[in-house]
Amino acid sequence: xxxxxxxTFLVGLTFFFAGCQTYEDLFPEExxxxxxxxxxxxxEVELSSEGATTEVGxxxxxxxxxxxxxxxxxxxxMSEEDFKAIAEKYNIKGVFLAPEFxxxxxxxxxxxxxxxxKFVNVSLKNDKIKALTKKNIDKVALPLxxxxxxxxxxxxxxxxxxxxx
Numbered sequence: 649x650x651x652x653x654x655x656t657f658l659v660g661l662t663f664f665f666a667g668c669q670t671y672e673d674l675f676p677e678e679x680x681x682x683x684x685x686x687x688x689x690x691x692e693v694e695l696s697s698e699g700a701t702t703e704v705g706x707x708x709x710x711x712x713x714x715x716x717x718x719x720x721x722x723x724x725x726m727s728e729e730d731f732k733a734i735a736e737k738y739n740i741k742g743v744f745l746a747p748e749f750x751x752x753x754x755x756x757x758x759x760x761x762x763x764x765x766k767f768v769n770v771s772l773k774n775d776k777i778k779a780l781t782k783k784n785i786d787k788v789a790l791p792l793x794x795x796x797x798x799x800x801x802x803x804x805x806x807x808x809x810x811x812x813x
Contacts, residue, residue: 703771722757743788777810785812790807
């Protein structure tokens with residue numbers, strides 16, 4: 649009887665210790681910290697009728713399996729060549745907006761452990777952009793891209809489209 653009890657106990661311990669797993673590596677490392685644009689690929693904007701500029705907010709989110717991790721990112725305007733390739737791929741109509749038509753503010757992002765999103769401010773210069781209608785331009789595009797050295801970037805671009813009619 650003691651042998652059966654001892655054997656059952658040993659088999660039970662074997663199953664108990666064999667069944668224990670750690671879930672520390674449940675997510676691959678590239679999903680520990682992820683940055684992405686909240687706005688999707690296209691963001692349509694109307695120019696303000698009052699004031700010299702139209703302010704556009706673009707939000708960047710920090711997600712991932714490690715909630716309290718820090719991350720940094722950079723939002724910048726993509727090159728005209730990259731924009732043309734993307735515009736052709738996604739059938740986006742709009743003329744690339746040159747740097748003299750906007751200013752980009754707060755584009756260097758630094759997330760602390762408890763921050764989950766930040767805003768990048770784009771100031772569109774109304775008078776200069778409205779003057780483009782004299783050149784028969786109906787829509788302009790400001791393509792932004794997101795990059796990071798210490799986080800995975802999931803949704804890496806947003807294109808601000810301004811209708812000029």
